[in-house]
Amino acid sequence: MSPGMSLVIAGFGSFGIEKRSERGIAAFALDAALAALADAGVTRDDIDGYVGAPFATNAGSPHAEGGDEISLKTVASLMGLRLSWGADLYRRYPTDMVASAAHALQAGTCRFVLGLRALYVAPGLDYATAATERVFGADQFTKPYGYSTAGARFAARAWSYMARHGATRDDLFAIVDLSRRNAALNPEAIWRDKPFSRADYDRGRMIAEPHGLFDCDLPVCGAQAFVMCRAQDLPQGAHPARVTGFSGFARPEALWSMSGRSVADLKTAQLYDGFSSMVWEWLDGLGITPPGGAPAFLRDGHAEPGARLPLNTFGGALGEGRLHGMGHLREAYLQASGRAGPRQQATGPALVQVGPYDDSSFVLLEPATA
Numbered sequence: 001m002s003p004g005m006s007l008v009i010a011g012f013g014s015f016g017i018e019k020r021s022e023r024g025i026a027a028f029a030l031d032a033a034l035a036a037l038a039d040a041g042v043t044r045d046d047i048d049g050y051v052g053a054p055f056a057t058n059a060g061s062p063h064a065e066g067g068d069e070i071s072l073k074t075v076a077s078l079m080g081l082r083l084s085w086g087a088d089l090y091r092r093y094p095t096d097m098v099a100s101a102a103h104a105l106q107a108g109t110c111r112f113v114l115g116l117r118a119l120y121v122a123p124g125l126d127y128a129t130a131a132t133e134r135v136f137g138a139d140q141f142t143k144p145y146g147y148s149t150a151g152a153r154f155a156a157r158a159w160s161y162m163a164r165h166g167a168t169r170d171d172l173f174a175i176v177d178l179s180r181r182n183a184a185l186n187p188e189a190i191w192r193d194k195p196f197s198r199a200d201y202d203r204g205r206m207i208a209e210p211h212g213l214f215d216c217d218l219p220v221c222g223a224q225a226f227v228m229c230r231a232q233d234l235p236q237g238a239h240p241a242r243v244t245g246f247s248g249f250a251r252p253e254a255l256w257s258m259s260g261r262s263v264a265d266l267k268t269a270q271l272y273d274g275f276s277s278m279v280w281e282w283l284d285g286l287g288i289t290p291p292g293g294a295p296a297f298l299r300d301g302h303a304e305p306g307a308r309l310p311l312n313t314f315g316g317a318l319g320e321g322r323l324h325g326m327g328h329l330r331e332a333y334l335q336a337s338g339r340a341g342p343r344q345q346a347t348g349p350a351l352v353q354v355g356p357y358d359d360s361s362f363v364l365l366e367p368a369t370a
Helices: 025-040 072-079 094-107 137-141 152-165 169-183 198-203 254-259 278-285 294-299 316-320 326-336
Strands: 007-018 049-052 085-088 112-119 206-208 221-230 241-248 268-271 350-354 361-367
Touching (some): 007 094, 007 326, 025 112, 049 094, 072 085, 094 221, 094 326, 094 350, 094 361, 152 206, 169 198, 221 326, 241 254, 268 278, 268 326, 326 350
Parallel strands (some): 049 112
Antiparallel strands (some): 241 361
């Protein structure tokens, strides 16, 4: 980041998550956007930048504008936004949205950026599988074999990890169990009031071995949004979290060189858990644990609230529902700004990682007074 320039997330908005809904994606998106504006203390007229990630990543998506996707153009029209800059990121994550907003703010292109991610499960469509008569490009080597559906490619990696490091489904359950217990303190979480036992876990049908039903996050209808600005433009009364670093999967270490922090400084970590075994990838990959050490880290309680590094304190996608990483970013913001309520851990650097092993991105948030 430019020397002397401080960027912040000034507010965050979320307006309900539902397993299925008769409300359309636009209703969820607008509710979340307006909640973010109110939380940051800005109006629609203040917003002159926008970043979204409208692509629906489920295999059965019709990719219908206003159906299961909603774009910058639609949001700007519905809200009456007059934008100096805006972008929709293709197949990207909330962490990339933060980085893109940071670049626009650093360049002076805009003053207040609205970031929005909305997900919607279209009625009557199969979420996890897709039938097609023709495939093109790289899809011809994967789609006919089901490799990209129902988490098959992540299951293959999970098997490999378990074989190399001696992990078992007991270790997968430990991730799901932690997520469910953390979700109990999250009023937004789909699974917040549903007790969960090992017997429940074992009763879940196998989806892509070793991942059973509860190793997979639950598709939901919902949206969350944030407002970013330069610290000098922060509205009075807002509750900021500083953006001190961001990076991509090719150079994750850039997160530390940009922020001046290290793994040892982290107070919380929100690691993407679309499938339970994904958590192992970046516990090891970031050096939080040695290679193969992630299952023991969880098994020994180091990821629990109040422990060495509390993990997915809002319940993760396995507990809150599949918002494709937006919940992870929101929780990091709440933890860094001291607003996580009963889930609050020690305030300090809060890591958020979103994406699969080969396409992740990272953001580090810190208290504004640090």
